[in-house]
Amino acid sequence: xxxxxxxxxxxxxxxxxxxxxxxxxxxxGVALGVMVLFxxxxxxxxxxxxxxxxIVGTQGDLRVDSKSPIMDGDDVDTxxxxxxxxxxxxxxxxxxxxxxxxxxxxxxxxxGIDLENELRVVDLQKFIKCGTLxxxxxxxxILSGELARWMRANVGDSVEIYSPKMMENEDGDEVILPKxxxxxxxFETGYHHADQNIALLPLDVMQELYGLNGWIxxxxxxxxxxxxxxxxxxELNKCLNPPILAESWQEMNRDLLFALKTEKTMxxxxxxFILLMAAFSIAGSLTISVVRKTRExxxxxxxxxxxxxxxxxxxxxxxxxxxxGSAIGIPLGMAVIRFRNDIVSAFVxxxxxxxxxxxxxxxxxxxxxxxxxxxxxxxxFAIALCCIAGILPALKAAKINPAEAxxxx
Amino acid sequence: MSNIIAELxxxxxxxxxxxxxxxxxxxxxxxxxxxxxxxxxxxKTTLMNVLxxxxxxxxxxxxxxxxxxxxxxxxxxxxxxxxLFGYIFQRCNxxxxxxxxxxxxxxxxxxxxxxxxDVDFAKNLLKRVSMSGAESRNITTLSGGERQxxxxxxxxxxxxxxxxxxxxTGSLDERSADAVMDMIVGLCGEYGSALLLITHNGRxxxxxxxxxxxxxxKLEKIHRWSRES
Ligand SMILES: Nc1ncnc2c1ncn2[C@@H]1O[C@H](COP(=O)(O)OP(=O)(O)OP(=O)(O)O)[C@@H](O)[C@H]1O
Ligand SMILES: [Mg+2]
Numbered sequence: 254x255x256x257x258x259x260x261x262x263x264x265x266x267x268x269x270x271x272x273x274x275x276x277x278x279x280x281x282g283v284a285l286g287v288m289v290l291f292x293x294x295x296x297x298x299x300x301x302x303x304x305x306x307x308i309v310g311t312q313g314d315l316r317v318d319s320k321s322p323i324m325d326g327d328d329v330d331t332x333x334x335x336x337x338x339x340x341x342x343x344x345x346x347x348x349x350x351x352x353x354x355x356x357x358x359x360x361x362x363x364x365g366i367d368l369e370n371e372l373r374v375v376d377l378q379k380f381i382k383c384g385t386l387x388x389x390x391x392x393x394x395i396l397s398g399e400l401a402r403w404m405r406a407n408v409g410d411s412v413e414i415y416s417p418k419m420m421e422n423e424d425g426d427e428v429i430l431p432k433x434x435x436x437x438x439x440f441e442t443g444y445h446h447a448d449q450n451i452a453l454l455p456l457d458v459m460q461e462l463y464g465l466n467g468w469i470x471x472x473x474x475x476x477x478x479x480x481x482x483x484x485x486x487x488e489l490n491k492c493l494n495p496p497i498l499a500e501s502w503q504e505m506n507r508d509l510l511f512a513l514k515t516e517k518t519m520x521x522x523x524x525x526f527i528l529l530m531a532a533f534s535i536a537g538s539l540t541i542s543v544v545r546k547t548r549e550x551x552x553x554x555x556x557x558x559x560x561x562x563x564x565x566x567x568x569x570x571x572x573x574x575x576x577x578g579s580a581i582g583i584p585l586g587m588a589v590i591r592f593r594n595d596i597v598s599a600f601v602x603x604x605x606x607x608x609x610x611x612x613x614x615x616x617x618x619x620x621x622x623x624x625x626x627x628x629x630x631x632x633x634f635a636i637a638l639c640c641i642a643g644i645l646p647a648l649k650a651a652k653i654n655p656a657e658a659x660x661x662x
Numbered sequence: 663m664s665n666i667i668a669e670l671x672x673x674x675x676x677x678x679x680x681x682x683x684x685x686x687x688x689x690x691x692x693x694x695x696x697x698x699x700x701x702x703x704x705x706k707t708t709l710m711n712v713l714x715x716x717x718x719x720x721x722x723x724x725x726x727x728x729x730x731x732x733x734x735x736x737x738x739x740x741x742x743x744x745x746l747f748g749y750i751f752q753r754c755n756x757x758x759x760x761x762x763x764x765x766x767x768x769x770x771x772x773x774x775x776x777x778x779x780d781v782d783f784a785k786n787l788l789k790r791v792s793m794s795g796a797e798s799r800n801i802t803t804l805s806g807g808e809r810q811x812x813x814x815x816x817x818x819x820x821x822x823x824x825x826x827x828x829x830x831t832g833s834l835d836e837r838s839a840d841a842v843m844d845m846i847v848g849l850c851g852e853y854g855s856a857l858l859l860i861t862h863n864g865r866x867x868x869x870x871x872x873x874x875x876x877x878x879x880k881l882e883k884i885h886r887w888s889r890e891s
Contacts, residue, residue: 659711
C-alpha cells in the first residue's frame with residue numbers, strides 16, 4: 254500500500270480510536286444518500302415491472318392489427334401460428350359500445366375474445382379478482398374493475414349492451430333490443446390504464462353485435478421465451494400486407510413506457526442532490542483538515558513526501574469515504590426494501606392513514622426490484638462525487654510549501 | 663580526509679526585501695557534530711531548511727554528496743532527502759492519528775516500505791531511549807519528553823547520514839532535556855550519523871565537535887564556547 258493511502262485511511266480511522274467524528278458524519282451522509290437513491294430507484298423499478306407485467310398480461314407480447322376489419326383472419330392466424338417464434342395466437346375484435354345497468358350508462362371499449370386461445374396469450378386468469386371464467390362462453394361478460402365499480406355491477410348481475418350497429422337501423426320501426434349478458438368475472442391488474450373501461454365478451458357475441466360476419470380486428474400473439482418483441486414485430490412487418498400491421502407491446506405503450514423511464518431518471522437526478530450535499534460537506538471538512546494539518550504536511554515533506562503525494566492523501570480520503578459510504582448505504586437500502594412493507598404499515602399506523610393509503614394506492618404490498626446495473630450506477634456516482642469532493646482540499650494541500658508549513662504551530 | 667556529506671557554498675537567503683543571511687559556507691562531514699546557535703530570528707531554522715532543500719536558497723549552491731542540487735526538481739529532492747537527513751523538531755513531530763510504532767515506521771513507508779527488520783529496529787531503538795513497551799501507545803497520551811524521544815528514534819529510522827535537530831529540547835525541562843540530548847548524541851555516534859544541532863543552550867553547543875554562531879546574517883565559527891553570548 255502506498256504511504257498516502259495508508260495515511261488517508263489512518264486519518265479517517267485513527268489507530269486506537271473507534272471512529273473519528275468527521276468520518277462517522279461523512280460516511281453517514283454518503284450512506285444515507287446512497288440508501289435513499291437505491292430504495293427509490295428499486296421501488297420505481299418494482300412499479301415499472303408491475304406495470305409492464307400488467308401490460309403484457311393484458312395485451313400480450315405483440316399484436317397484429319388493422320385499421321379495417323381483417324376478412325381473412327383465419328389465414329393470417331394460420332400464417333402466424335406457423336412462425337417458429339410464435340407460441341400462441343388469439344383472434345379478437347373490438348369497438349365501443351354503450352353498456353347499461355339500472356339506468357347507469359357507460360361507454361366501455363368492448364373486446365371480443367376467443368377465451369381458450371386468449372388465455373394462452375395473456376395472463377387473464379391471474380388478474381381475475383372475483384367470479385370465474387366458466388360461464389363466459391355462454392353469454393358472459395368480464396368487466397374491468399373500475400368499470401364494474403362505476404356500473405355497481407357484481408358477478409352474476411346482468412348488463413345490457415347497445416352496439417352502434419343497432420343505431421344504424423335507419424327505419425325506426427324496428428325496436429332495438431339490447432344484448433343482455435351476465436357478469437361472469439371482474440378483473441383488476443392494479444394498473445389504472447388497463448382497469449379503467451374495458452369489457453370482454455365472447456368473440457362471436459362481439460361479431461354479432463358489430464355485424465362482423467366472422468371478421469376480426471386483430472390477433473394477439475404470445476412469443477416464445479427470449480424472442481424480443483420489438484425486433485420480431487419489425488421482421489414480421491416485412492411479411493404483412495398493409496393495412497395489417499404488427500406492433501409490439503413496447504410500441505403500443507411507447508408514451509407510457511417513456512414517461513416511466515423519464516420519471517425514474519428524473520428521480521435519480523433529484524435524489525442525487527442528497528449525495529451532492531454529502532460531497533460538499535466532505536469537501537468542506539477535508540479542507541478544514543488540510544488547514545489543521547498544515548504542519549504535518551510540512552513534516553511529511555521533511556520525511557520525503559512530495560506535494561503530489563500529500564494531495565493524493567486527501568483525494569484518497571474522499572475516495573475511501575465514498576467507498577465506505579456506499580458499502581454501508583447499499584446493504585442498508587436492501588434492508589429497507591426487505592422490510593418495506595413493515596415500514597410502510599408502521600408509518601401508516603402511526604399517521605392513521607390506513608384507509609387513505611388503501612383507497613388511493615390500492616396496494617398492500619409495495620413492489621420493489623433491483624439489479625446489478627442500478628447498484629453499479631448509484632455506487633459509481635457516489636464514489637465519483639466523493640472523489641471530486643477530495644479535489645479541492647487536495648489542491649490546497651499541494652500548494653503548501655513545507656518550509657513555511659513547518660513554521661506553522 | 664573525511665567525507666563531506668552536505669555543503670553550503672556562499673549561500674544567501676532573503677525573503678522578499680529582507681536579507682536573512684549571505685555568504686554562508688558550511689559543510690558537514692561524516693559522523694561529525696556541529697552546533698549552531700544564534701539569537702531568535704537570526705535565521706537558524708531557515709539555514710537548516712536551505713541545507714535540506716525544504717526551502718531554496720536565493721543565491722549560492724547546496725551540495726549533497728558532491729552533487730549540486732540547487733536547481734534540482736523537488737520530486738528528485740524528495741527522493742534523496744530522507745536518505746541524507748533525519749529531522750527532529752522542537753515539537754509537533756509526530757502524527758497524532760498513528761500510534762508510536764506506526765509513527766516510527768512511517769518514514770520507512772515513505773521511502774521503501776515496511777519490513778520486519780524495520781519493526782525490530784524500531785523496537786530496539788525504543789528500548790535504547792527507555793520507551794520499550796510504548797509501541798502501541800497513542801501519541802496524545804505521551805509526555806513532551808516521551809514524544810521527543812520517539813521523534814529521536816523516528817529520525818534514525820532511515821539511517822540518515824545527518825540528523826538535523828532544531829531546538830529538540832526547547833520545550834523540555836532541564837532534566838529531560840539532558841536525557842534527550844544524551845540520547846541524540848549517543849545514537850548518532852552509535853549509527854555513525856552526523857549531527858547538526860540548532861540550540862540556544864550553551865551547554866549542548868559545547869558538546870559538539872564544532873559550534874557556529876549565526877549573527878547579523880553571517881556564520882562565525884566558535885571553537886570554544888564562551889559564556890558571555
Ligand atoms: N516565509 C517568510 N517570509 C518572510 N520572512 C520570513 C519567512 N520565514 C522566516 N522569515 C523571517 O526570517 C527570519 C529568520 O527566521 P528563522 O525561523 O530562521 O529564525 P530562527 O533563528 O530559527 O529563530 P528561532 O530561534 O526563534 O527559531 C525571521 O525574522 C523570520 O521572521
Ligand atoms: Mg528556529
